[in-house]
Amino acid sequence: xxxxxxxxxxxxxxxxxxxxxxxxxxxxxxxxxxxxxxxxxxxxxxxxxxxxxxxxxxxxxxxxxxxxxxxxxxxxxxxxxxxxxxxxxxxxxxxxxxxxxxxxxxxxxxxxxxxxxxxxxxxxxxxxxxxxxxxxxxxxxxxxxxxxxxxxxxxxxxxxxxxxxxxxxxxxxxxxxxxxxxxxxxxxxxxxxxxxxxx
Numbered sequence: 001x002x003x004x005x006x007x008x009x010x011x012x013x014x015x016x017x018x019x020x021x022x023x024x025x026x027x028x029x030x031x032x033x034x035x036x037x038x039x040x041x042x043x044x045x046x047x048x049x050x051x052x053x054x055x056x057x058x059x060x061x062x063x064x065x066x067x068x069x070x071x072x073x074x075x076x077x078x079x080x081x082x083x084x085x086x087x088x089x090x091x092x093x094x095x096x097x098x099x100x101x102x103x104x105x106x107x108x109x110x111x112x113x114x115x116x117x118x119x120x121x122x123x124x125x126x127x128x129x130x131x132x133x134x135x136x137x138x139x140x141x142x143x144x145x146x147x148x149x150x151x152x153x154x155x156x157x158x159x160x161x162x163x164x165x166x167x168x169x170x171x172x173x174x175x176x177x178x179x180x181x182x183x184x185x186x187x188x189x190x191x192x193x194x195x196x197x198x199x
Contacts (some may be wrong), residue, residue, distance in 0.1 A: 040073040040162050073142045073160045077198045083156040085131050085147050088124050093149040096164040100185045101140045110171035134158060146175035150193050155192045167191055
């Protein structure tokens with residue numbers, strides 16, 4: 001993700017402005033104002049997300065729209081049960097996995113400075129997808145497997161990637177000191193409690 005993308009702005013505004021960011025956003029294609037809840041497009045050329053108003057997002061709803069440069073970020077959320085992500089070799093319990101068009105999968109975990117990134121072993125990901133076929137349905141670049149197993153929790157969700165970066169923003173906003181302080185984990189738990197399934 002580019003530091004100039006919509007998600008980077010979301011992270012910065014959330015971290016600096018508190019829970020209700022005050023920076024008004026606009027569509028990055030036509031400059032129309034957008035509401036707080038709005039669509040995002042993934043710009044494959046710049047490898048970043050951009051905000052889109054309703055009419056512009058409709059233009060990119062089909063595969064290959066815009067010459068394939070922009071991909072509409074889906075809205076679906078699916079809670080998964082019994083997913084074993086320990087075999088993927090990622091040493092943290094709060095992480096999201098993003099498949100890419102070239103077949104690779106990256107894992108990213110939030111930290112006070114932003115998202116840490118690892119490349120996931122391709123064979124391990126294939127085995128995980130064999131055990132949980134829903135993982136094979138993830139749309140490259142624009143959907144992710146979002147996981148929280150911190151403090152004994154067991155949250156595994158297929159989500160749009162913008163949800164992942166909203167979660168990163170929560171961590172950056174609430175983190176205090178070296179260990180995170182007393183506010184970050186309750187805020188993360190509240191974030192996951194607020195996720196609802198959308199098909």
